[in-house]
Amino acid sequence: MDLSTPNLYHCTACRTTIGMLCSTYYPLQTRPQNLDNLREYQQFEYIVRYFCNTCDAYALACSRPSERYFVASGLLVDNGNTHRTRLLRHWRTSETRDGGLTSFLTGEQHLPWPDLLVPYYTHSSENTTDVKWWLREANIKYLTGTCACPSCRLASGCPIQPWAFIPKANLFDACKAPLAFGAGTMQRYESSPGVYREFCKHCGASVFWSSDQRPLLIDVSVGLLRSPEESRASQ
Numbered sequence: 648m649d650l651s652t653p654n655l656y657h658c659t660a661c662r663t664t665i666g667m668l669c670s671t672y673y674p675l676q677t678r679p680q681n682l683d684n685l686r687e688y689q690q691f692e693y694i695v696r697y698f699c700n701t702c703d704a705y706a707l708a709c710s711r712p713s714e715r716y717f718v719a720s721g722l723l724v725d726n727g728n729t730h731r732t733r734l735l736r737h738w739r740t741s742e743t744r745d746g747g748l749t750s751f752l753t754g755e756q757h758l759p760w761p762d763l764l765v766p767y768y769t770h771s772s773e774n775t776t777d778v779k780w781w782l783r784e785a786n787i788k789y790l791t792g793t794c795a796c797p798s799c800r801l802a803s804g805c806p807i808q809p810w811a812f813i814p815k816a817n818l819f820d821a822c823k824a825p826l827a828f829g830a831g832t833m834q835r836y837e838s839s840p841g842v843y844r845e846f847c848k849h850c851g852a853s854v855f856w857s858s859d860q861r862p863l864l865i866d867v868s869v870g871l872l873r874s875p876e877e878s879r880a881s882q
Contacts, residue, residue, distance in 0.1 A: 653673055654673070655671050664690055664850055665696075665804070665853065666852040666853035666871050667809065667869075670719070670805065672708055672720060673717065674715065675715075688849070693710065693712075696708050703851055703853060704722060705719045705803065705805070706722060707719065720804075722801060789812060789813050790811075790812045793807050793810070794807070794808045794809075794810060798838055803853050808868070810856065811867045812867075814865070816863070826865070828855070832849045833848070834846055834847070842858045853868045854868055855868070
């Protein structure tokens, strides 16, 4: 398996199926030996996806009729001998209309970090003058962020999990009823004590993150948001 060039797929089908801003895969040389613990989702005639029955992690994709398999990059663990990624290969970015995640992956080659992980070790995070700041624009904006923690990475199969932080009181289903966890095809996974991840048990899309510590604020997978203008739904 060549780990030097991961493939990032920004197509609408990938974004809305897994809940991320893109899917990231490495090609496998052979078919996986055992798929028994994975749930199969036939997205199209030519693409099949496999995700974990328990935690929802997207694990594999299969292209048909070539029967070529791809493994989700977020599940891979560095064993110390892994070759560094030298190049990112982006596919179908035109479908995002705003660049999607590519806008945050513009790190310079000479830097030891991507722009998505801007370090602030030379600065202080203290607000010594108590400056007030609010994310407000006609009261229609929500704070969003990206997470690369091991829990999110392994639970989604994607190295970067984008979240929108939305009050539960502002979340409704298609019938305008308040959000109810477990409704429809939604399935819950407790990734750690008091921390819950909701996903679609039919297609495997990551949907919500919530916790007992802040039950009234819900993290929503940005890849599921629909906007006629752009994939990040920032307008």
